[in-house]
Amino acid sequence: MFKRLIPRPWVCTRCLQRQLPRQIRGNHAQAAAPRVLEGQDNASFAVTIAQRHVNTIAPGAQHDDRTLRQIFDSPAFWKEYSQSSKSGRNTGLFQNRYLTEPKGFEQFANTTLEKAKRIVKKVLTASAPEQYKQVVRDLDRLSDLLCRVIDLSDFVRATHPDPRIQQAATQAYAMMFEYMNVLNTTTGLAKQLDVAIRLFEGTGAWEEQEQMVAEILKKDFAKSAIDLPRGDRERFVSLSQEISEVGPEFVDYMAPEKEYLTFPSSRMKGMDPLLVRRLTQWGQVSLPTTGGPASAALRSVEDESVRQEIFMASRTSSKTTVSRLEELLRKRAQLATLSRFGSYAAMTLEDKMAKTPESVNGFLQELSKDNSSFVQSEVLHLLKAKAIHISTADPTLKPWDKEYYMSRILASAQSRTRNSDFLSSYFSLGRVMQGLSRLFSRLYGIRFIPHETLPGETWNPDVRRLDVVSETDGHVAVLYCDLFSRPGKSPNPAHFTLRCSRLISNSEIEEAAASPSQLFTSPSEAANDGMAISPATAEGVMQLPTIALICDFATNGSQHLHKPSLLSFSEVATLFHEMGHAIHSILGRTNFQNVSGTRCATDFAELPSVLMEHFAADPDVLSLFATHYETDQPLPYRMVAEKLALDKKFEGSDTENQILLSMLDQAYHSSLPLDSNFDTTKVYHDLQHKHGILPPDPPGTSWQGFFGHLFGYGGTYYSYLFDRVLAKRVWQEVFRSGMKGGAVTRENGELFKGEVLRFGGSRDPWTCLSNVLRDERLEGGGEKAMGLVGSWGIEGRREGREGTQSKL
Template identity: 25%
Template sequence: MSNPLLEKFETPFESAPFSKIKNEDYKPAFIVAIKEAKDEVDAITSNPEAPTFENTIEAMELSGEKLGRISAIFFNLNSAETNDEMQQIAQEVSPLLSEFGNDVRLNQALFERIKKVYNQKEQLNLTAEQAYLLDKKYKGFSRNGANLNDEEKSKLREIDKQLSMLSLQFGQNVLAETNNYQLIITNENDLKGLPSYAIEQAKTDAEQKNSEGWVITLQAPSYIPFMQYAENRGLREKLFKANSVKAFQENEFNNEENVKQIVKLRHERAQILGYKTHAAYVLEERMAKTPETVLDFLNDLLVKAKPFAEKEIKELSDFAQEIDGIDTLQRWDHAYYAEKLKQKKFNLSEEELKPYFQLENVTQGAFDIATKLYGITFKEINTIDKYNDEVITYEVLDKDGNFLSLLYADFFPRAGKRPGAWMTSFREASNVNGVTKRPHISIVCNFTKPTKDTPSLLTFQEVTTLFHEFGHALHGMLPNTVYESLAGTNVYWDFVELPSQFYENFCYEPEALKLFAKHYKTSEIIPQELIEKVKESSSYMEGYQTVRQLSLGLLDMAYHANNLKEIDNLQAFEKESFKATELYPEVENNMTSTSFSHIFQGGYSSGYYSYKWAEVLDADAFEFFKETGIFNPETAQKFHKLLSSGGTIEPMELYENFRGHKPTPDALLKRAGLVKA
């Protein structure tokens, strides 16, 4: 029987033929593709000719293409459109992929060929990108065990296999816990304070779950409005506590042991490879370079931000006491009173803003801004196969009308989709030996769904999230590079957030807002008065938000920058890590780590600081745009060069080429209101 994953995709733009793929196709396809990839590696190592850049480095780059494509399809769907069967397949194929990865990285004959090319690189007359690829391939082997003895290599293989399984299980547990909880409300009085869109959504969720009344879930579009607006303090507390014990309960989805084992194994792996800690290993290939630099960066920002945060919480506590007699403000009170105080200070509410942010208009706005900056255009097409009917597909063209990329947009929560928002790719860009392959990029979100009576109206936070993920998507769609492994978002992880966070800045600019912020009923452009309020309130609670972000970065480093052999009590460990950043009374049985997917399932271990690090870059970069005009073609062209270069140039060099100098934190501190402008 034919397997669509193993055949050439005879589809528009060679896009993934989702409707033809069945779950039973995946494992056989992985097995065949792994065998083919091994054969390709064997062909390189058995080549009787002397090692050259072309027959070794470039051949390595081109090997395993089919396996990479199958992996992208499967694991992207395992995040966005999973089910029990797919999760079981993931458990079965992950060890196979881990073993294959180590078969390659620990292949001594292959490393010897790479080393010979690397040692003569000065005489090879390579292009800058070829030299960068050679350096990356060599480090990929030397940093991942190629110089180890056989016993150490065997241990490394076992650790990597265990880590792949643990990470997978961690994510599956978080998804299960998110899906399993629901707060059923049968008394309409308990909905008091909720805006109509949230009530309508709760009713829709109840109907979909065949439940009476209204249902509140732990999905962000349901959870956040309830915490922000529900007057019933007891229910806010109940929902908060349910969210804070995700994968930290006495059931089959508890992630405590998974966290302990992941941290332990990462540390063992780093030491086998000759590094003091996992963070030391990871950060060697980051802009920050060392754990000490990261900790200095985080702690320096904490010193600047915490006094502002404490002042904000004091003001919020006084406000809650004044209007509701709340003696001790708790964590489940924060969003509720912060929203009320925001309304009082700025006469601005989310309810007032949402009608101007219909999802379709916001999406078009993100496109239109990209058109003004880079000349690229977006055309919705219906000839591309989709993995879910909700997905929208676009053909993206460059300024000359040439095909640039495919874009998939998947906006709403559902049971098979993990929480959060992310950008990913089904295919990366490359242009080797005249064979041009353009990327297939996807953005996946969990936004407020449309209801029977109302289209999807976004909160302002959802607007910035869409722009954030679209900023990543632009990075993925614009490469002008030769090699896939250096294209798009294949850059240092403390640089990868620059394009995404940079793009968020347009959400606060009147010139940009007027392109898409239109009332969904009247098409009236958002009033200037509201724009001013949005800008004025943009640094509201910024001290608190900064400290919260820093607390997560410090927790990440506590796990990965210390010489940890064992963690006896996860909760005590986390509590100690958060001590310097706590702004509210401790909540018993509260846990972040067991659902901290960024560092235990995603790729952000020892890298969560990247969000703040990139904020320094994005604030400094956008300051340049504001100085020259936010749609200034020359400035935009410079930033386009930064985006299209991918990982072919050292990030700091790339940034300096754009900006003319190294980034400074001044613009960030000014934007955040943490220094006087």
């Protein structure tokens, strides 16, 4: 049951693509199609956007708004502002009073474990109706206690620079993980939940959130094989443990069959000479087959035979890697069979919006059919470029040609537009953070207020703390922003929920008062380990969401203290995307942590973040903050429109790749791995030939060994494509595609918040969509609803393409 509590930060494929070098990622950015105002031509469009830029700050918030920009844009200001965190008594990481030193993690885990065991005993001994009525709340609190240690420890062990603290966090994580394995064999918990459901389901005694949590817990128990005979149950735990070991091994140790290729430097013509020189010794270039240099070579080397050799090596994973992948898939299939499911995908999708693999595959096939015409057009464009380059009338497009000719076409188009570095001058990090706060103030009535950190509160001096404050509810969340690049830091952007929203009841506060500790100044503080809580109400206090946002934005170094960190448009979209996850965690203020914020169906969780990418490209939103960092002149929107048009040139090819990978994920998590002749390479190549327009990978390659998302997203990789369609529909229907100020209108924001964000995972996502889109056809979901969403994807893409062509 409690396996689901192991956290996974939201690191989507789009975010990862944006971390590639700018030359690679330029043609992959996802954003709304540029638009002009009604009755305007392109010549006057940029001027109009500039004229619309006004002071958007509410008078009472001017100081906080100005400070928000300064703490991110001015190193000198930040140095002075952050002095309070450098002296005084250590308050502990995230103000968790246990975590003032490494050994505090053990105390934190042990104390939490004692509380968890008391709850387990309470649930197992429940016998009276009033005791059974509390079972769902007790089990949710048990989940919360485990997550308090696991979520936080997992983040710290991956992020904190001190090896001692990393080790202590790892040990705390392991302690709670071991206890979860014990819970997975404790059949009495599931039986007691069943009794509670029989007594109170449908009686009105449980509120909507409580009812949803009961259903989630029941499904989780079923997936954990809790009702199987003891031998099968032990086999389930054993298989789960083996999967948890082989999965990370597959991801962490994936490797190519050949690590290096050697070429005479004379054959690398077209590649950046400085990069070639760094890789050359005695006239020979030693090229790593994976990573930046190999990608750069595929985009730039003129010699087709060299590109072919690099392509083959970069798409061929080692036999050991493929073997690990196939072992992972085989064990997952066995786990599903043991749990009485037809496949691992069927088991995974049962509580998702799609429900079944058949619905997912139908959705993907419809998208593939619609996308094929766009890819065919792009292939013709590539063939034309190749014909001109090699002076032949009838060229053939090879797999190793795609990146090379895409790069040439994009370079030619970009040379006719303004330099992207000039665009970034309007996107200082502080201004973008200001813009997000101003946008959320307009849509949802919340804003970001900078808050001085206390000694020991953060894991690095560069981390900024923001308090999220609501017009109606006061302090609603804490947001830690670790946004600047530094040595040893992961380049992948991510959103972490370190602590979920949850109601801490008066009985829990009384329990804390009965065991006073010198670490805390009050029982309420003790009930949340010292971390952020709301003011007390008649029912108790709210455990406020505590969130960490991680990005990897370049700084300008100490020699340019006057110059802020300037973001590319793709990095702006990345920050908006991650903030979409954060706003879901912030506004999904539920009384139960199991359904708080992003703890919803995986194929619904990307909707708020993908939707935010549309806002990042909207003229009204950009007018809230996008000014030149030196002159304060507003951004001419034409520059953004040109950038978006360039990014869309090969969107169909990128979409085809994502569709194929989503289909591959479904095939790998079907019953196929149980076949003794299962061959992951053959499955991948067959899908490329059947559904792809672009040249398929040649025989001998095995790229699937580099598809690390197969472990983290097993059976749900389609989610991003699915939520892209949903986000497009919400953008059109709720926010009116930004027309007439639709992207900054409170009425529209309140509709989305009230019908989607505030529920987190506590309401059926199909009901949320049905209500927010005012479309009864979605109620209840099912294959028909999935088909309807598929049709939106077709309409949405056609509208986006035709709109872009006609307006630019």
